[in-house]
Amino acid sequence: MxxxxxxxxxxxxxxxxxxxxxxxxxxxxxxxxxxxxxxxxxxxxxxxxxxxxxxxxxxxxxxxxxxxxxxxxxxxxxxxxxxxNLDRIRIFQNHVEVGAGVHKGRLDQILEKHGKFLGPNPSVGPYCTIGGMIGTNASGSRSLKYGSTIDNLLEVTMITASGKMLKLPSRTRLAQSVVKLARQVDRQKYPQVSKNSCGYRLDAVSNISETQKIIAASEGTLGIVVSAKLRIYDLPKKRILVILGYESIKEAAIDCQKIVKLRPSALEFVDHNTMKNITARFPHEIKCLLYVEFDANTGRNVSLLSNIIAGQILYKFSDKKSIAKWWTARNSALYFSLKNLLSSKTLPHIIEDATVPLHSLADLLLLAEKTARRYGVRLVMYGHAGNGNIHIRLASKNKCKKTINTIAKEFFTQVITMKGTITGEHGDGIARTKFVRMQYGHRTYELFYKLKNEFDPHNLLNPQKIVLARHSRGRQQLLL
Ligand SMILES: Cc1cc2nc3c(=O)[nH]c(=O)nc-3n(C[C@H](O)[C@H](O)[C@H](O)COP(=O)(O)OP(=O)(O)OC[C@H]3O[C@@H](n4cnc5c(N)ncnc54)[C@H](O)[C@@H]3O)c2cc1C
CATH class of the missing domain: 3.30.43.10 (Uridine Diphospho-n-acetylenolpyruvylglucosamine Reductase, domain 2)
Incomplete structure (x- = not known):
């Protein structure tokens, strides 16, 4: 070389x-x-x-x-x-044209000056890029109302493995292959959830005009995105954030089903461990919180909310500064959880992003608690409750990699039985690629192989992600 x-x-x-x-x-x-x-x-x-x-x-x-x-x-x-270096931004009335390397933080600042915003908002805030958001089909707290990246992706321009420029949607041979494979998919084998970053999203494509969606969650395995068109929204005139307190996670999960009917812009769950890092007073009986944010009909929605919930309203904020402060606390949940767990030892984050239909949210939370008890590991939970998407961190001083795989298999079996997905927003990567077949079954997995082969017949692009090739080109190791 x-x-x-x-x-x-x-x-x-x-x-x-x-x-x-x-x-x-x-x-x-x-x-x-x-x-x-x-x-x-x-x-x-x-x-x-x-x-x-x-x-x-x-x-x-x-x-x-x-x-x-x-x-x-x-x-x-x-x-x-x-x-x-692909960092160009062009703003239009209802969409933005962005280079793949544009950092979300820079885009947010420019959009704000135009009175606009991007729907998906990963908690990592400014540091991720548009290419990475498309690669993982990222979402975030406001995806409850505004959808994940896949729902906002209008057009993708990319370079294929053979070095050709491809725009999707288009009437090209590759786009037609995507539609053909999408028509063979058994949609019942796909999770029945509002967000999903597992495998290839053939279920999101019904015709040529939707072929760009196949690139969302494809983790760089189908092409190198150079730019994209994404939908943007008008900044709301007003937001209101309500913090609800609960004595049990089951009660909180059941309330989520009622709260989503009011169309909140976010509905987030924070567990007891994460609460300890929030500088505010909570009644001692409160075991977890829900963050409920409205960005339309705020006054009316808050009064409806107080009539339907079993939890207590602990705080209400409508000023920008307090809302931002409380969101910073929620968005730091990953940091808090790792800090909390440092005295133990964090375990590989495999079961960290499951998403289930909202009516199964209580079952998911209880399953996580049961799993932690059964294997004697510590547990932190938080996440996008309105989408049935909970992030889970496990920690233990003396559990080995084998135990984690056993936990993952058991946990994922239950999640799939609930018609959920093993990853709602973070993707398959090294952690979960080996579980993609388990999620979809043999027939759909074979369609994934065919799709990969259409775009990248020599397995040049990010091999061993999403579908496992026969031969590995890379070695990986765990840092911990
Ligand atoms: C503290 C923290 C909080 C987070 N919170 C959230 C959250 O709330 N919601 C959420 O969805 N995610 C969250 N994430 C995960 C992560 O931020 C997102 O997945 C993000 O979209 C990744 O963007 P990136 O630019 O860093 O991508 P990278 O990590 O660099 O890449 C991610 C994937 O995209 C592919 N990719 C990158 N660029 C391109 C391109 N140009 N063309 C094709 N493929 C490409 C890569 O190959 C890779 O497979 C969080 C992460 C952290 C550390």
Whole structure:
């Protein structure tokens, strides 16, 4: 492999030094894979040349955004291609055209000046990129009302494994193959949930005009996204945030079914462990909280809310500063949970993103508690309750990898029985790719193989993610 040849042929940078390779060997997960090269392209031509170089040198290519993914989706051997220079933003009335490397924080600031916002809002805030959000089908608290990335994705422009530019939707051969495979899908095998980042989202495609949706949650395995058109919304005139307190998680989960009928813009769950990190007073009997936010008919909705809930209204905020402060506390739940669990030892985050139909939310929360008790591990839970999506962190000093796999198999079996998904927003990555077949069954999994083969017949793009190839090109190791 002659790295100099690649460096001379592109305008961007090629890195092969130890420090850079180590930086890109990790993301926000607990995994580590050292790449062979890191390329930071400046132009689309650079990306195409990198793909041709990779093909010639039998190296894989994995796109990377902010590296905030939680399951190792952006880690691989071979070449990591960092899209940070594709950072153009163009704002229109109801949509925005953005480069894949645009950081969400920068986009938010610009949109706000235009009185607009993007629906999906991962709690990681400003640090993730549009490419990464598409790659994982990211969502967030406001996805309850405004949908996940897949629901807001109007068009994708990408470079395929063969180095060709492809726009979706379009009447191209690849788009037609997507529709053909989508028609063979048994939609009953898909989870019956409002958000899903497991496998390929063939269920979201009914015709050519929806073919761009197949790229959402595809984790860089079908192409390298260079830009996208995403729907945007008018900033609401007013928001109100209500904090509800509950004596039991079951009571809170049951209330969620009533609360969603009022169309809140967010409905989030915070457990007892996470509550300890919020600087506010709570009555001692309160075991968990629900955050309920409305951005329309606020006064009317709050009075309706007080009539239908079994919990207590603890706080109500309508000023921007307090709302932002309370959201910061909720968005730091992952940080709090890791801080809390540090005295134990965190375990690989495999069962951390399950999503079930809302009527099964209480069962999901109780299942997590039962699992923790059964295996003697500590547990922290929080998440997007209105979507039935709960993040779970487990910790134990002395549990081994084998136990985690046993826990994952048992837990996922129950989640799938509830018609849920093993991942609502973080994706499959290294942590869950081996469970994708279990989620969908053999027939749908075979369609996934066919889809991957249509886009990437030589398994060049982010191999071993979503579908397991016969031969692995990369080795991975756990940091902990
Ligand atoms: C503290 C914290 C809180 C979080 N909260 C949320 C949350 O509330 N909701 C949520 O959904 N997620 C959340 N996440 C997960 C993560 O932030 C999102 O998945 C995010 O969208 C990843 O974006 P990224 O730019 O960092 O992508 P990366 O991690 O760099 O990549 C993610 C995947 O996208 C692929 N990808 C990246 N760029 C491209 C491209 N140009 N073309 C094709 N594929 C590409 C990568 O190959 C990889 O498979 C959280 C993470 C952290 C650390």
């Amino acid at each position: 002659n790295v100099e040849v690649l460096q001379r042929s592109i305008r961007g940078r090629v890195f092969s030094d130890r420090q850079t390779l180590e930086n890109y060997s990790v993301d926000s997960s607990l995994y580590q894979i050292r790449p062979s090269l890191v390329v930071v392209p400046k132009t689309i031509k650079d990306i195409i040349k990198t793909l041709l170089f990779a093909t010639k040198n039998k190296l894989s290519v994995t796109p990377r955004g902010g590296g905030t993914g939680l399951v190792g989706s952006a880690l691989n051997s071979g070449i990591i291609i960092d899209l940070r």
